[in-house]
Amino acid sequence: MRVPERIFAPGTVAAYSNYGAALAGYIVQRVSGEPFDAYVERHITRPLAMPHTTFVQPLPAALAPRMSSGYRLASGGAMPFELMLSPAGGAAATATDIARFMLAHLGRGSLDGVRILQPATASMMHASHHAFDARDNSSSLGWAKFRHNGQGLIGHDGATFYFHSNLVLIPDAGVGIFVAYNSSGNGAEGTIGPVFRAFMDRYFPYAPAPVTAAPLPAGHxxxxxxxxxxxxxxxxxxxxxxxxxxxxxxxxxxxxxxxxxxxxxxxxxxxxxxxxxxxxxxxxxxxxxxxxxxxxxxxxxxxxxxxxx
Known part of the structure; x- marks a missing residue:
């Protein structure tokens, strides 16, 4: 496995790492002794009744006809199936399946009597594990942790060349939202951001306190x-x-x-x-x-x- 060149000293600069996520999946594969996609199916998607979700690339024959085409532009032609770096990306799923995954996390690892995570493990995954400043957003295990409209949220977005998606959970409220679309358009912010903000403003209206600015230190x-x-x-x-x-x-x-x-x-x-x-x-x-x-x-x-x- 090729290790990317390190360009910052550990603990000094934050950067999302596809390599880091893929390495974590590789560790799961080595420890479990089974391919990562098979492990996910046996321990997550099959127990949660998510039959239309897979990390297998190209898609299995049973799922290939159900796959949405991706588009560089909505006005253009369909593009070929994308092969992505797995397990940092590359999962294909339906919104219904993702809803069950979200409900399992909102249930602290359990859904419909099936448990995929111990409550303590789910809590550890959702907790803040790293932030350069306690007032800023932070990282948890596989999730980003942030606030919006006074609510504490965890979530993760993602994008390929032709698909964009965002999954956000509000654990204290037992609520989640998932948005996905299949063209580049104007980029992820072009659609996902406004939909998310409209959802939050509709169901969690919030009037922030006025912000008072501190003076800048001279010369800075x-x-x-x-x-x-x-x-x-x-x-x-x-x-x-x-x-x-x-x-x-x-x-x-x-x-x-x-x-x-x-x-x-x-x-x-x-x-x-x-x-x-x-x-x-x-x-x-x-x-x-x-x-x-x-x-x-x-x-x-x-x-x-x-x-x-």
Whole structure:
């Protein structure tokens, strides 16, 4: 198994890792002594009565006719079946099956008298395990943990070239939402984000308290100006070109805010960030509307983030 080159010291920078998820699946395969897709079927999908879910690629003959076509554009032709890195991705499922998976997690590992996880294991999976700042979103085991409209949520989104999906659970309310569509369109935010926010505003209305901005320490605004690369990137292959072209430019405004936008990619909404506590920033469109309250570019304080070369 080829190990990717490490580009940051452990514990210093957060980045989602497909390799890490695939490695965890490989460990399951080695310890159990059976292929990962067979393990999932025997321990998860079959006990939960999820007959239309599989990690097998290409799809088994019984499921292939049920597979939705994927589209680069909704107005274009159907694209071939995508082969994905498994088990970091590559599962095919119906919304009905995913609903049963969600109910099992909302039931702390149990559904219809069938238990796939011990309650303590489910609680451990849903708990926060890593965050650079307690006020920020965090990572749990296989889930992202965040807040929206005053609710604590766990979830995970995903995308292939032609499919986009998002699964979100509100454990305390016993509620979940799953959204998926089969074309690139305007990207995941083009459809999934608005549907999720509309759902939350309809069923969990929330009026956040007014945000008061803390003054910026003298001399710190210029430190944030520059060009930034995503921490989720290739460093020693052609994927590095994507990181170069996908850089974010940060500009200091005269009113104590900073503005961030993609270096390339055409017209974009002008999103400004204002410091609301030392090292903590909120966007000008509102953390509730965007679901995104974050430290500036995951920077440290004081001193600001390290700029990309």
């Amino acid at each position: 605004v210029p430190d944030f100006s520059g060009y930034y690369m995503s921490s989720r990137r290739g460093e020693s292959n052609l994927a590095y070109l994507g990181a170069l072209f996908g850089q974010t430019r940060v500009v200091a405004n005269g009113d104590g805010t900073i503005k961030a936008g993609k270096l390339l990619g055409g017209p974009q909404p002008a999103i400004s960030w204002r410091q609301t506590a030392p090292g903590f920033w909120t966007d000008n469109v509102g953390s509730q509307a965007r679901g995104s309250t974050s430290r500036c570019a995951s920077c440290s304080w004081p001193g600001g983030p390290a700029r990309s070369p």
